Amino acid sequence: MLNGDAEMLDIPAMLKINLDRVREKIQLALQTSPDPRRVVTLVAVSKKQPLERIRALAELGQVHFGENYVQEGLEKIKSIEITELKWHFIGKLQSNKAKYIPGQFCLVHSMDSLKLARALQKKASSLNIVQPVLIQVNAAGEAQKSGLDPGDLAGFVREVSGMEHLDVQGLMLMPPMVEDSEKSRPYFAQLREMRDSTEKKTGISLPHLSMGMSQDYVQAVEEGATLVRVGSLLLGPRPGCAVNFAGR
Ligand SMILES: *Cc1c(COP(=O)(O)O)cnc(C)c1O
Numbered sequence: 070m071l072n073g074d075a076e077m078l079d080i081p082a083m084l085k086i087n088l089d090r091v092r093e094k095i096q097l098a099l100q101t102s103p104d105p106r107r108v109v110t111l112v113a114v115s116k117k118q119p120l121e122r123i124r125a126l127a128e129l130g131q132v133h134f135g136e137n138y139v140q141e142g143l144e145k146i147k148s149i150e151i152t153e154l155k156w157h158f159i160g161k162l163q164s165n166k167a168k169y170i171p172g173q174f175c176l177v178h179s180m181d182s183l184k185l186a187r188a189l190q191k192k193a194s195s196l197n198i199v200q201p202v203l204i205q206v207n208a209a210g211e212a213q214k215s216g217l218d219p220g221d222l223a224g225f226v227r228e229v230s231g232m233e234h235l236d237v238q239g240l241m242l243m244p245p246m247v248e249d250s251e252k253s254r255p256y257f258a259q260l261r262e263m264r265d266s267t268e269k270k271t272g273i274s275l276p277h278l279s280m281g282m283s284q285d286y287v288q289a290v291e292e293g294a295t296l297v298r299v300g301s302l303l304l305g306p307r308p309g310c311a312v313n314f315a316g317r
Pocket of ligand 1: 116
């Protein structure tokens with residue numbers, strides 16, 4: 070972590086400690102999870118982080134990065150210029166900005182409306198590519214949170230799976246903010262169960278579950294995550310944020 074004694078170390082050395090620790094904990098958590106042999110992809114959430122820090126993490130072998138804001142994400146992709154990197158779009162996406170995403174981001178985690186699906190499909194179609202997407206579910210039914218109502222999920226999956234230029238690969242969740250990371254666990258389990266029942270209802274395969282952040286990625290992997298989105302624990306506190314969760 071980038072605080073306290075660690076400030077004595079240089080940035081790459083600290084990033085290496087963080088990366089090794091997170092990777093190790095993911096491997097440990099996998100062993101007690103439903104499908105221990107699956108691959109879990111670590112997405113380093115780089116929103117609001119300085120370019121040098123992102124480059125340094127990439128040089129340590131981190132490939133997947135997650136961005137929340139369209140403009141900021143596109144600027145980073147352009148200026149970092151490491152072609153092997155894979156960029157994920159994980160933030161709230163307005164359908165009028167969807168046109169900037171296909172061709173730039175390998176996976177959209179936050180698709181949550183038909184309007185947005187149609188806008189992504191339209192752009193992907195014009196580029197003649199297939200855009201991989203996850204559906205964000207509002208599992209806790211929080212009024213202020215984005216995400217699809219769980220009751221609409223099967224119908225939505227059916228509808229989107231008919232769009233030729235979108236490839237629905239699974240579900241994503243942002244659980245309510247809690248102090249105790251164990252409190253996220255029931256939401257992770259719920260997302261997995263929702264995935265299983267939606268696959269049964271629709272016959273459409275949804276292999277990926279994007280869940281877990283710095284605070285609760287261990288619990289998420291134990292409950293079946295295939296993608297975890299870890300920001301501050303890898304890259305340090307975001308500049309200008311009083312607490313780690315300020316960017317949510
Ligand atoms: C910011 C953010 C994260 C990472 O948060 P940390 O607490 O820094 O790990 C993960 N997912 C989403 C959608 C985010 O906005």
